[in-house]
Amino acid sequence: MSETTSSPSPTFSGSKPLRLPGFIDQRGLGGFQLRTVLLCGLVMLLDGFDTQAINYMAPAITQDWGVSKGAMATIFSAALVGLMIGYLLLAPLSDKFGHKRPVMAGVALFSLSTLVSVWAQNPDQLMILRFITGIGLGAATPSTIALTAEYSPKRLRASLVLAIYCGFSLGFVAANYVAGWLIPAHGWRSVFVAGAVLPLALLPVLAWQLPESVSYLLRRGENARAYAVLRRIDPTLPETDTVRIEAESSDPGKRVKVTELLSGRQLLGTVLLWLVFALNLAMFYGLQSWLPTILTERGYSAGTLATAASMTTIGGIAIAFAVGPAMDRLGAYGSLSALYFAGCGFLVLMGLVLGSPVWMVLASIFLIGCTISGGQKSVIALAAAFYPEEVRSTGIGWALGIGRVGGIVGPMIVGGLLAGGIGHEQLFMILVVPTALCGLIVLYLGHRAKRLQLA
Structure with missing residues (x-):
C-alpha cells in the first residue's frame, strides 16, 4: 500500500538531483x-x-x-x-x-x-x-x-x-x-x-x-541510506541508490558548533529568541506556582483550585488547534505576536474578575493558559522554523535550556512581589509588561527575517 497521500507527487527526472527541503x-x-x-x-x-x-x-x-x-x-x-x-x-x-x-x-x-x-x-x-x-x-x-x-x-x-x-x-x-x-x-x-x-x-x-x-545522513556521506528514507516518503521514486541528493546543509563532514548560534546574523535573533523563551517560562511557572495560593486567599474552594490548575494546560492545548495552522498559513511571527498581545488583555481581565463567580475566574484562567501555555508551545514551533536544519536541534535545545532559567526565577519573582505587598489584581497588571515584550520581540524578529531574506 502506498504511504503517500492522494495529492500528486512532482515528476522525478533521474538526471536531476533531489533537493531538500x-x-x-x-x-x-x-x-x-x-x-x-x-x-x-x-x-x-x-x-x-x-x-x-x-x-x-x-x-x-x-x-x-x-x-x-x-x-x-x-x-x-x-x-x-x-x-x-x-x-x-x-x-x-x-x-x-x-x-x-x-x-x-x-x-x-x-x-x-x-x-x-x-x-x-x-x-x-x-x-x-x-x-x-x-x-x-x-x-x-x-x-x-x-x-x-x-x-x-x-x-x-x-x-x-x-x-x-x-x-x-x-x-x-x-x-x-x-x-x-x-x-x-x-x-x-x-x-x-x-x-x-x-x-x-x-x-x-x-x-x-x-x-x-x-x-x-547526507552530511555523513551516506547518500544511499538517505535515498532509501526518501523512497519511504515517495515510493514512486526509482529503485536505485545512485540518485544525487542535495540539501541546504549537507556539506559532507561539516561539524556544527554551538557558537554558530551566536555568530553573524544568528547572534541577535538567538539572543532575542532566548529572551522570549525565558520570559514565557517565567510567567508560566510563576503563575502555576502561585495561582493556587492567590485563589485560596480570595476564598475559592479546593475543588476550584484543582480545576484551575488544569485550565492553563487545557487552554494551551486548545489554542494549538488555532495558532498552529495560523503560523503555517498566515506567518509564524505575526500569529505568535498576536497571541501574546491578546494575552495582555486576558491578564487584565483576570485582574478584574478576581472575587467574581467561579466560572468567570476559570474562563479567564483558560484564556491566560491559551497565551502563556500556548505561547510556550508556539515559540518552540517558531524556533523550529527560525533555525536551519543543521543547527535546529542545538538551537532548540539551548533555547529550552536558557528558558529554564526563567522557569526557575519566575516563581521567585512572583513570590517576591506578593511578599512585598503587591495586590493580586496589580500582579496580573504587572505581568502584562513581559507578555507585551514577548509580542514586540517576536514582531521584530519577523520584520528582521523579512529584511534578511531581501538582503
Missing part, C-alpha cells in the same frame, strides 16, 4: 511521516508524564519518609538541573550522532532511572535518580522536535511541532489521573513503575520505525 515541502503528508510524527508525539507524552508525575507523588513521599518540604523541593530542582544539562550539553551531540540515537538514548535513560527509583530508600537517592531522569528527558526533546520539523512539509510544520508538544501537556494530564488511580491502591512507587514500563515498551518500536535525519 523542497522534496518534502512539495509532497503531501504520507503514512511514513505521520508515523514519525506520532512516535515523536508519544515520546513527548511520556516525557511530560515523567516530568509531572513526581509532583503528584510528593504528598505520599513526604508522608512515607517524613521529609520536609525543603527536601522535596531539592528533589524537584534536581530534575530541572538535569533537564538543563540535557538541553544545553547533549542536544548539540545530534551533529555527531544524528537525531534518532539521542531520542532513543534519552528515552532509555529516563525510563531506566525511573524504574530504579522504585527502589529508592531515601531523599538523597531519589534526588540523584531524578537528576539522571532529567538528563534523559532533556536529551530526547530537542531531537524529537527537530525530526518532526524535518519530516513535515513547510505548510504544516508549525502545526505538527505544536501537535507533538501538546503530547507533553497531555502527559501532565495523564500523570494526574494515573497517580490518582495508582497511589491509593498500590502506593507512590507504582507510579514510577508506570512511568518506566511505557517508555521501555516504546523503545523497540522507535528502533524499528523512527527514521534518522536525512540531512544528517
